[in-house]
Amino acid sequence: xxxxxxxxxxxxxxxxxxxxxxxxxxxxxxxxxxxxxxxxxxxxxxxxxxxxxxxxxxxxxxxxxxxxxxxxxxxxxxxxxxxxxxxxxxxxxxxxxxxxxxxxxxxxxxxxxxxxxxxxxxxxxxxxxxxxxxxxxxxxxxxxxxxxxxxxxxxxxxxxxxxxxxxxxxxxxxxxxxxxxxxxxxxxxxxxxxxxxxxxxxxxxxxxxxxxxxxxxxxxxxxxxxxxxxxxxxxxxxxxxxxxxxxxxxxxxxxxxxxxxxxxxxxxxxxxxxxxxxxxxxxxxxxxxxxxxxxxxxxxxxxxxxxxxxxxxxxxxxxxxxxxxxxxxxxxxxxxxxxxxxxxxxxxxxxxxxxxxxxxxxxxxxxxxxxxxxxxxxxxxxxxxxxxxxxxxxxxxxxxxxxxxxxxxxxxxxxxxxxxxxxxxxxxxxxxxxxxxxxxxxxxxxxxxxxxxxxxxxxxxxxxxxxxxxxxxxxxxxxxxxxxxxxxxxxxxxxx
Amino acid sequence: xxxxxxxxxxxxxxxxxxxxxxxxxxxxxxxxxxxxxxxxxxxxxxxxxxxxxxxxxxxxxxxxxxxxxxxxxxxxxxxxxxxxxxxxxxxxxxxxxxxxxxxxxxxxxxxxxxxxxxxxxxxxxxxxxxxxxxxxxxxxxxxxxxxxxxxxxxxxxxxxxxxxxxxxxxxxxxxxxxxxxxxxxxxxxxxxxxxxxxxxxxxxxxxxxxxxxxxxxxxxxxxxxxxxxxxxxxxxxxxxxxxxxxxxxxxxxxxxxxxxxxxxxxxxxxxxxxxxxxxxxxxxxxxxxxxxxxxxxxxxxxxxxxxxxxxxxxxxxxxxxxxxxxxxxxxxxxxxxxxxxxxxxxxxxxxxxxxxx
Ligand SMILES: [Zn+2]
Ligand SMILES: [Zn+2]
Ligand SMILES: [Zn+2]
Ligand SMILES: [Zn+2]
Numbered sequence: 001x002x003x004x005x006x007x008x009x010x011x012x013x014x015x016x017x018x019x020x021x022x023x024x025x026x027x028x029x030x031x032x033x034x035x036x037x038x039x040x041x042x043x044x045x046x047x048x049x050x051x052x053x054x055x056x057x058x059x060x061x062x063x064x065x066x067x068x069x070x071x072x073x074x075x076x077x078x079x080x081x082x083x084x085x086x087x088x089x090x091x092x093x094x095x096x097x098x099x100x101x102x103x104x105x106x107x108x109x110x111x112x113x114x115x116x117x118x119x120x121x122x123x124x125x126x127x128x129x130x131x132x133x134x135x136x137x138x139x140x141x142x143x144x145x146x147x148x149x150x151x152x153x154x155x156x157x158x159x160x161x162x163x164x165x166x167x168x169x170x171x172x173x174x175x176x177x178x179x180x181x182x183x184x185x186x187x188x189x190x191x192x193x194x195x196x197x198x199x200x201x202x203x204x205x206x207x208x209x210x211x212x213x214x215x216x217x218x219x220x221x222x223x224x225x226x227x228x229x230x231x232x233x234x235x236x237x238x239x240x241x242x243x244x245x246x247x248x249x250x251x252x253x254x255x256x257x258x259x260x261x262x263x264x265x266x267x268x269x270x271x272x273x274x275x276x277x278x279x280x281x282x283x284x285x286x287x288x289x290x291x292x293x294x295x296x297x298x299x300x301x302x303x304x305x306x307x308x309x310x311x312x313x314x315x316x317x318x319x320x321x322x323x324x325x326x327x328x329x330x331x332x333x334x335x336x337x338x339x340x341x342x343x344x345x346x347x348x349x350x351x352x353x354x355x356x357x358x359x360x361x362x363x364x365x366x367x368x369x370x371x372x373x374x375x376x377x378x379x380x381x382x383x384x385x386x387x388x389x390x391x392x393x394x395x396x397x398x399x400x401x402x403x404x405x406x407x408x409x410x411x412x413x414x415x416x417x418x419x420x421x422x423x424x425x426x427x428x429x430x431x432x433x434x435x436x437x438x439x440x441x442x443x444x445x446x447x448x449x450x451x452x453x454x455x456x457x458x459x460x461x462x463x464x465x466x467x468x469x470x471x472x473x474x475x476x477x478x479x480x481x482x483x484x485x486x487x488x489x490x491x492x493x494x495x496x
Numbered sequence: 497x498x499x500x501x502x503x504x505x506x507x508x509x510x511x512x513x514x515x516x517x518x519x520x521x522x523x524x525x526x527x528x529x530x531x532x533x534x535x536x537x538x539x540x541x542x543x544x545x546x547x548x549x550x551x552x553x554x555x556x557x558x559x560x561x562x563x564x565x566x567x568x569x570x571x572x573x574x575x576x577x578x579x580x581x582x583x584x585x586x587x588x589x590x591x592x593x594x595x596x597x598x599x600x601x602x603x604x605x606x607x608x609x610x611x612x613x614x615x616x617x618x619x620x621x622x623x624x625x626x627x628x629x630x631x632x633x634x635x636x637x638x639x640x641x642x643x644x645x646x647x648x649x650x651x652x653x654x655x656x657x658x659x660x661x662x663x664x665x666x667x668x669x670x671x672x673x674x675x676x677x678x679x680x681x682x683x684x685x686x687x688x689x690x691x692x693x694x695x696x697x698x699x700x701x702x703x704x705x706x707x708x709x710x711x712x713x714x715x716x717x718x719x720x721x722x723x724x725x726x727x728x729x730x731x732x733x734x735x736x737x738x739x740x741x742x743x744x745x746x747x748x749x750x751x752x753x754x755x756x757x758x759x760x761x762x763x764x765x766x767x768x769x770x771x772x773x774x775x776x777x778x779x780x781x782x783x784x785x786x787x788x789x790x791x792x793x794x795x796x797x798x799x800x801x802x803x804x805x806x807x808x809x810x811x812x813x814x815x816x817x818x819x820x821x822x823x824x825x826x827x828x829x830x831x832x833x834x835x836x837x838x839x840x841x842x843x844x845x846x847x848x849x850x851x852x853x
Contacts, residue, residue: 225751268677269747269754273761346750353743357678361736367680374682375765393764402536403707403756404517405529408504439760447753448518 037322040362046326053315053323057099061311064281065126065250080305081249082129086239089134089151089333092312093254095320097132097158098327099311100252105130105160133164133242135235139211140168140218141338142456154332164242171234172213174206177470180245181288187473190465191433193220193445198433203467213467215457220466224340224453226444228347229270233388233441237471240389243306244286251284255310258317258358261365264372266350272440274377274393280369282308284389288474316365340453385438386472392438400442433468436476504529515711515752523719530716534704535570541691543702546577549657553648554582554603554611556596559663561603561724562713563705567661568607580607583651583660585644586615588623596725614651616643620799621830631807638811642794646786650835652699664703667710667744670758674740682767683775689762709755785835795832800825 027033027045029052035043044052065077085100087093104126134151138144148165155163170176174186188203207213221227243251255263260280267279284306312320324331342348357364382394434442486493500510500520508522514529521529544550552567554560564582571578584600586593597613604611617623620643628636652660669689676685687693692702705713717724747754767775780786781793788794798810801819804826808815 223751265674265677268673268761269758271753271757271760271764273764276765343746344750346747346754349743349746349750353739353746357739364678368677371677371680371682371685374768374771375685376768378764378766396760399760402540403533405532405536406504406517406519408525408528439757439764443753443757447751447757449749449751450513450518 037319039316039319040366049319049322050326053319054099054103056314057311058103060313061252061309064307064309067249077126079127079249081247082131083127084239084243084246084248084251084306085130085132086235086251086253087132087134087151087155088254089147089154089331090254091317091320091324091331091334092256092259093333094154094329094331095315095323095327096252096254096312097155097161098323098329100130101158101161105158129162129246129248130160131162131164131246131248133166133239135238136165136167137231137235137338140214140231140456144335144338147332150332154330164246166238166242168231168234168238169210169214171210171238171469171471172207172217172467173210174208174470176210177241180241181474185288185474186470188470189431189433189468189473189476191445191468192465193222194464198437198442198445200431200433200468202473207467216463216466217468218456220463221444222446222448222452224345225270225347225449226447227340227453227456228345229266229440229444232347233444234469237389237469240284240306240308241286241471243284248306251306251308253308253310254312256312256315256317256320257369258354258365260310260313261368262347262351262354264368265354266347267440269346269350270440271443272438274379274439275390276372276375277377278308278390280313280373281310282390284308287384288471313369344451344453383436384475385441386433386436386475387441387469388438389471390438392436396439396442397434400439431476433472433476512715515715516709516756518752526712526715526719530708530712531566531569531573533707534566535574537691537707538570538576538704541702543692543704544576544578544659546575547579548577548659549579549581549655550659550661551581551583551612551648551652551655551657552609553660553662554584554600555663556584556593556599556725557663558713558717558724559665559705559710561599561722562717562720563661563663564603564607564609565720565722566716567704568609580609581655581657582609582611583648583655583657584611584613585647585651586613586617587640587644588616588625590625599724610655612651612655614647614654616647619643619647619650620795620832622799622802627802627807630802630805635808635811639798642798642810646793646795646832648701649699649786650833653835657699659700659702661702661704663705663713665705665708665710665713666755666759667748669703669706669762670755671737671740671744673758673762674744675737678740679736682771685762686767686772689759707756707759781835784832786832799832800829803829 024043025035026043027035027048028042029044029048033045033047036046037044037049039049039052062077065079067080083100083104085093085097087097132155134148134155136146136148138146152163152165155161166176174188178186186206188206189200190203191198191200218227218230221230239251239253242248264276264279267273267275272279286306315323323329336342340348342352354365354368377391377393380394381391383392384390385392437445502508502510502522502525503519504521504525508524510520510522512523512526513520514526538544550567552560552564554564564580567578567580570576571580582600582604584597586597600611600613603609615623624636624640627639631639648660648662672688673685675681676688689706691704691706692700694700716722744755744758747758751757776789778787778789779791781788781796782791783796784793786793786795788796790797792800794810797816798807801807801809801811801815804819804822806815806819806822809819810816
């Protein structure tokens with residue numbers, strides 16, 4: 001239809017351009033100092049800017065620190081576990097680390113010294129441990145420098161903070177997984193990406209070369225968009241399981257208002273509308289039991305829940321940049337080297353689009369975030385997606401086959417391509433992964449474009465099947481250990 | 497390279513690559529999947545009942561020309577039992593609508609459907625040419641959109657139909673999802689992906705091409721040799737929508753499923769109950785009886801602004817207040833005829849309705 005053929009064209013919500021800032025040169029907050037920065041038309045002085053950002057940070061975080069979200073009046077902060085901070089070395093997470101340190105580590109020490117009373121209960125640390133986790137992508141993307149030691153150095157600037165470096169290939173490493181969940185949880189699936197049902201089966205013996213598995217996985221993906229979103233998802237889930245491993249009740253991410261708006265639109269562009277809520281804030285529960293798990297211990301069970309919070313969700317990219325500048329923070333990461341061309345990839349296109357739009361219509365990012373915060377998922381949850389570990393909507397496979405007819409009646413049985421040999425070998429254990437995936441992950445694995453992505457690695461050989469991340473198989477086919485069997489039949493066993 | 501065989505029937509030679517799935521298929525299989533997907537859309541949403549009188553909003557452009565053909569084909573093939581009619585709106589844009597109305601008239605003969613043409617001039621006393629002459633090219637899409645929507649409903653009432661189908665395609669809907677998020681239009685966001693909308697007292701309106709790609713609609717017209725006119729409006733569209741459209745095209749190029757993926761996203765969320773409670777409730781316009789979220793409907797507000805020489809009154813709140821401050825509307829103001837619901841016999845049971853407006 002022509003542009004005005006759409007009845008929803010109405011300009012009552014038309015964006016209008018406004019002058020860069022309102023008339024006064026003085027800070028809107030203290031009204032005394034001369035302004036140093038303009039934030040969405042309002043002028044602030046440096047001092048007031050710092051307290052504004054710190055206020056926004058606490059407002060987005062503190063009501064969610066206690067297990068039961070607080071009412072308006074703040075009670076004492078008593079998180080159920082430690083704090084894990086996902087650190088990419090980019091602007092957002094660098095500022096986040098600075099704010100966390102300033103609010104919960106440095107300040108506390110100052111207070112202790114001032115009041116002298118070390119035993120005073122008010123001065124208990126909010127977080128027993130603050131752990132910074134960095135996931136190194138250099139082995140996944142060509143031409144990137146390994147920055148683990150640089151990041152370690154940057155993190156070491158802050159006392160009272162632990163550092164956990166990971167490599168993205170850990171997502172394919174049975175040893176890494178075994179450390180967290182024990183021997184019983186270790187199994188691996190191989191998947192055939194040639195068909196939309198995604199036939200998959202157990203890998204036997206285990207693939208013990210994580211780097212090779214990672215590269216084969218990324219090389220098998222059909223689009224550049226898929227490569228980028230797979231890397232985001234691998235990083236995210238690595239952080240979640242690290243949170244579980246470190247007994248963290250909270251995982252903080254340095255997503256700014258601007259990057260949140262970008263990731264919301266990026267998610268919508270990839271069919272992840274059902275997970276808008278998780279993109280803003282997420283409650284994640286590991287459903288893999290750690291080896292020392294005691295099913296009678298309620299407290300232990302609660303501890304495995306992780307709340308993912310983005311405390312900079314109200315702070316724009318520009319504000320982050322000013323914070324980093326005035327605090328003289330070093331941005332170690334922030335580097336697009338090796339990532340697929342942003343013009344070929346939904347995430348990159350979305351970023352360029354939003355950043356461009358924000359120049360002309362400065363309220364765009366906050367409008368996007370505000371709008372998305374008013375949405376909730378529609379329809380039933382069929383379970384947790386085995387790949388991204390977010391709630392999956394029921395009926396997506398039926399939806400897809402209704403909306404895009406990919407077979408005609410006569411072609412279904414007669415001409416369906418036979419399963420490739422390696423997957424036929426042990427048909428008993430073959431599953432259709434498609435039914436365990438959310439819409440967006442299924443799209444990541446199956447949706448093609450006219451041009452396949454350029455090869456990431458010179459050496460990568462395209463195989464008909466590829467190993468999946470270590471968290472997939474245990475959720476589909478779990479080996480049931482002796483202890484668990486015993487627990488199930490416990491009451492029927494007669495004590496010897 | 498040897499000729500590729502069709503990925504669907506494996507017998508005929510593939511002559512096209514489906515924009516939606518990338519599959520290489522033959523012409524007959526393309527017709528089959530295209531029509532079947534529209535049929536799936538219609539049956540899944542239970543849009544019609546046998547005996548329904550259905551008006552096709554026909555502009556002579558590609559979407560509605562193909563829609564008329566597909567509706568006729570499916571109605572015959574699957575015995576929907578529908579009585580199909582054509583309804584055209586003449587906006588009064590010189591050199592823009594004249595040719596495309598010829599297409600509609602030809603469809604009327606080809607498909608043996610009755611046709612009603614309703615003009616803005618007849619209904620509002622203003623042609624789009626006259627409106628643009630007064631207000632310039634800025635914001636004219638606001639007028640056109642509001643006036644067309646109401647004109648379709650009124651035309652449908654005159655024809656006494658149960659249902660209007662329009663040619664909105666998947667690209668339009670995906671674009672609207674993005675627009676509504678970026679503009680924060682939460683009420684529209686909540687309903688823009690529903691296949692069928694029906695307010696308290698308006699006629700059912702649905703979009704059978706909701707999942708049909710614009711490129712495939714053109715492809716269908718091309719292979720079926722259906723001719724149509726470009727209905728790209730000669731007056732400039734709004735810039736913000738233009739950005740959203742260009743962005744969507746980029747996403748589609750990166751990954752063709754993006755259009756359908758965005759629509760899926762839009763269907764996978766809804767407005768939180770607490771937010772819904774704060775939305776304006778729907779009422780009827782005190783002047784013309786059409787549904788409205790204010791005392792006066794959008795069309796009446798726009799028309800009053802035009803008549804009183806304050807055209808922006810319907811566009812911005814500030815201009816609206818300014819007009820109100822200049823006193824009430826004069827007695828002799830030209831107004832839209834009062835809206836009367838058609839007394840349709842089938843309108844009592846509603847198979848699918850989204851009344852969350
Ligand atoms: Zn100040
Ligand atoms: Zn998923
Ligand atoms: Zn064929
Ligand atoms: Zn009215």
